[in-house]
Amino acid sequence: MDNLWNEQEGMPEPGREPDPGGEENKKVRIVKAAQSEEALALHRKKMRRVWAGIVIKTLIASVFAFLFLMPILLTFTNSFMSPSEISANYGQVFATTDNGGKMFIAQKVNLKFLPDMVTFRQYVTVLFRSPAYLLKFWNSVFYVVPIVVFQLAVASLAAYGFARYSGKKKAALFFSYIIIMLMPYQVTLVPNYLVSSWMHILNTRWAIWLPGIFSPFAVYMLTKYMRRIPRSIYEAAEIDGAGEWQIFTRICMPLCRSGLASIAILIFIDYWNMVEQPLILLSDQEMHPLSVFLSEINSGEISLAFAVAVIYMVLPLLIFLYGEEYLIEGITYQGGIKE
Numbered sequence: 001m002d003n004l005w006n007e008q009e010g011m012p013e014p015g016r017e018p019d020p021g022g023e024e025n026k027k028v029r030i031v032k033a034a035q036s037e038e039a040l041a042l043h044r045k046k047m048r049r050v051w052a053g054i055v056i057k058t059l060i061a062s063v064f065a066f067l068f069l070m071p072i073l074l075t076f077t078n079s080f081m082s083p084s085e086i087s088a089n090y091g092q093v094f095a096t097t098d099n100g101g102k103m104f105i106a107q108k109v110n111l112k113f114l115p116d117m118v119t120f121r122q123y124v125t126v127l128f129r130s131p132a133y134l135l136k137f138w139n140s141v142f143y144v145v146p147i148v149v150f151q152l153a154v155a156s157l158a159a160y161g162f163a164r165y166s167g168k169k170k171a172a173l174f175f176s177y178i179i180i181m182l183m184p185y186q187v188t189l190v191p192n193y194l195v196s197s198w199m200h201i202l203n204t205r206w207a208i209w210l211p212g213i214f215s216p217f218a219v220y221m222l223t224k225y226m227r228r229i230p231r232s233i234y235e236a237a238e239i240d241g242a243g244e245w246q247i248f249t250r251i252c253m254p255l256c257r258s259g260l261a262s263i264a265i266l267i268f269i270d271y272w273n274m275v276e277q278p279l280i281l282l283s284d285q286e287m288h289p290l291s292v293f294l295s296e297i298n299s300g301e302i303s304l305a306f307a308v309a310v311i312y313m314v315l316p317l318l319i320f321l322y323g324e325e326y327l328i329e330g331i332t333y334q335g336g337i338k339e
Helices: 002-009 022-078 083-093 121-129 131-164 168-182 185-198 206-213 216-226 231-239 244-255 257-272 276-281 290-295 299-322 324-333
Strands: none
Touching (some): 121 131, 121 299, 131 168, 131 206, 131 244, 131 290, 185 276, 206 276, 231 244, 244 257, 257 299, 276 290, 290 299, 299 324
């Protein structure tokens, strides 16, 4: 009992000398506890700032995401509106005067995300009653797919030559590729028209295919990509007895897989939305792709335009969602291996 009383009261046991450092240890513990509480308060304050920053950034990103997705969402929901409702909301945008000119819009356009009455009339017309729209869709596919495939084939061989070997002539030729790539298509449209006329391929699919297949964009991108591959890999393959074709097909191409995928996606999106080329090089409207129809919407086709636009967006969205990882990897990394 005496020992218990001594421990509770902080008194020393009989026969034991008092500890002279007890008070100092107590003060040290008090100081450490205060410091830990202060550090904990600073940590909590820092975490509140971090979470506040995350919330603000999330709200800003959500606003921008909504602004970017709003046209797609608006197109999708408006495709289920009746023709009368669409004409009432957007008819004045496409209204023309008696002379064919655009009218001044004095009223605000009524943007509606939810239709008053859901209808599938536009999709029935596009998919079943009017095959002309599906024909234009398949025209777009027939134009774009060969361009993507053969442009990658031609660019792979050309880029391998630029990346594998060096020289003044090759440097000058590669510089000319860069100059041509920097020019907008409107600048080269007239030379393409003259060359197509000289080759007698105007108003044929070749007038669209040939300029696309030999475009310098893929050559430039793949050359930069292949130059990141270490030369030691090529030298090791040569020591093992591999020829140029084996090095190209078994070493270079597998290492450039993500780059090829990203470039293919960019080429597809670029030529899927082409408008000027078909309008200038193709006089037959039945050969025009669907992008030309969407650029020439008149007041009588507004209701169908939303349904056609939704169908037109499906394929690029699927390709983008499927190849998003390859696209990001190919653009940000710019090469599969570093020295």
